[in-house]
Amino acid sequence: MNGPLREARISTAAITGNTELLRARIATRHAMAVVKADGYGHGAVAAARAALEGGADHLGVADLDEAFELRAAGIDAPVLAWLHGSALDCDAVAEAGIALGISSLDQLQLAASSSHRVAVHIKVDTGLSRNGVAEADWGRLAERLALAVRAGSVRLEGVFSHLSNTAPDDDRAQITSFERFLDALRSVDLDPGIRHIAASAAALDHPAAHYDMVRFGIALYGIAAEPHLRGTLPLRPAMRLSADVVGVKRVPAGSGVSYGYLHRTTAPTTLALVPLGYADGVPRATQGASVRIGDAVVPVIGRVAMDQFVVDAGDAQVAVGDRAVLWGDPAQGDPSVDDWADAAGTISYELVTRLGRRVHRTVQ
Template identity: 55%
Template sequence: MTESAPLREAVIDLGAIRDNVDALRAQIGTEHLYAVVKANAYGHGAVPAAKAALDGGADRLGVADLAEALELREAGITAPVLAWLHDADADFDLALRADIDLGISSVAQLNAAAAAAERAARPAVVHLKLDTGLSRNGIAPDAWASAVRAARAAETAGLVRVAGIFSHLSGTDAESDLAQADALDRGLSEASRAGLDPEFVHLAASGAALTLPRTRYNTVRVGIAIYGVSPFPHREPSEFGLRPAMTLRSRVVAVRRVAEGQGVSYGHTYRAPRDTTLALVPVGYADGVPRQASGRADVLLAGERRPIAGRVAMDQMVVAVGDAEVAVGDEVVLFGDPETGAPSAEDWARAADTIGYEIVTRLGRRVARRYVAQ
């Protein structure tokens, strides 16, 4: 790392995303695979991550909302894109013009899509989302029958094409997830009785796609796993043949020696157990580093993992290095590929009592992204 490099940098290995998708396709074996690139591709950068995922064999892309879908279209990505989270004022006219598939969670949304289709003189491509037990968005079970009949009527009128039916798992445990698969089967039977014949059926995201074949159907939506982060708190991505795509790094900006007993950072929650060298790293919770990991997480510095000393501040943290030789400008890796000796996103998640998803997704805008293809 040179002095001209950014103070805070997330290096994104697009080759890892490509290879992870290829590995996932081989393991999961479904006919179709959605690469989920919502939330700026879980912090990795939506457009470059989407392109890498498509290079790896994903045939479709998934996002949360229309703005995210439009970002992909504006970047020239033409692969099918499904957006599934809409408010009452969502611009379905624009979605149709941009050839975006719509996840539909209510009859009201279905009607809005049909109205946009009538104005555009072309059918809206929709995927009906059934609530099978997560109790978030999705058509409630007591409305399935009326919703699929309405969808069939709109399809017969040439206003929509029901390309898919899907749901989302709670991930509570295998038994609960399999019960949701049973519920989805009932919804599919209801849809069939109404005359619907969707091409795509999808339920599993990363966790279930990897471990519960019953939930795969003919399509899966894989998000966190394509970035080489484990969907399970106590299992490493390497178990599934995946490698982390993101390395978060910075450098030392100050070094000082303190005496035994000296307090460090706010509240002096850390006191040096002996005479100790401290390294100042200009990354803090404004950059997405969880304050909850204060005093619990490590970084890679001077060839070894070193502990954070005291509280993570807004813009900086202090690392205790004992008697190691460190200097201003030395590279600090907060997390990355553990094969390099660095902590992983999962390590940071455990230190912060959270999940790896949050660690990579929450990085702030001061963290520069740099893309490599290894």
């Protein structure tokens, strides 16, 4: 064996380098490294430290459990958490120095009722129709927020929203909507603090969306946020997913492969078995992906099963114990996670965040 049977090897140097590249390209006052979903599957604590080293000065997570994990690891950089259930312990949040993303009048009331002064970023819905204060409530929210700020019960640290990345006209319409909310705050003499609306795609595509801070998510990990952005920056993939070959056999022409015989061999060939399947996060629907074994890039054939899939090595010399690389750095000859996402009919975000517990993470 060349290491763990199944391994996602994570390069913190790549995350640091990607952060430095993004900061050099987009010179906003602040930069948030988004490390939700366990750092997009790369490890939240390691990713946070690497991004901070590369020049990020804020961290973003979805929920409070993720924020408390960073604090427990000794990370004291500003952290914003923005997706909350009804059980919101604002005292614990304030004591940990975590900023709350506020998406409703009820959440603002909870924050204002805390025995501690709570730092908040107000999230407004500018057209994505997910979390965020609806425009019909902006006037009331601005008035209540002004009262809470002047009473000293909350500290307005920032205001934010999120773009759909559908089309330039749609993004511009959302930016215009965001400006309307900023005007609502100014009408009650509130300073919005840090304004942020751009994530990775908008940060690279829409300078008008930069404001005071951009939120770098998938780009930190060396993956393009949208297909048209692939190759626009020399980002380095931070994850290399591989597994040992656990079986090799020579089969004749006409051999059926895996469940449903989606594939039958057309000539005598060598098949190799890779112990990764949909229980590990490799989509069952994958068709047309490849892996690298040594110097050979060989196709995945047949149905991906729960624990394994088959590749057609042809006449290549493959042995049990050889390493099969699903995705990594194309500059080193590896297939990319985008290649696999295209083959599975999904996006790279899903693949790196869905890896199962059997896949050992090795952080370098």
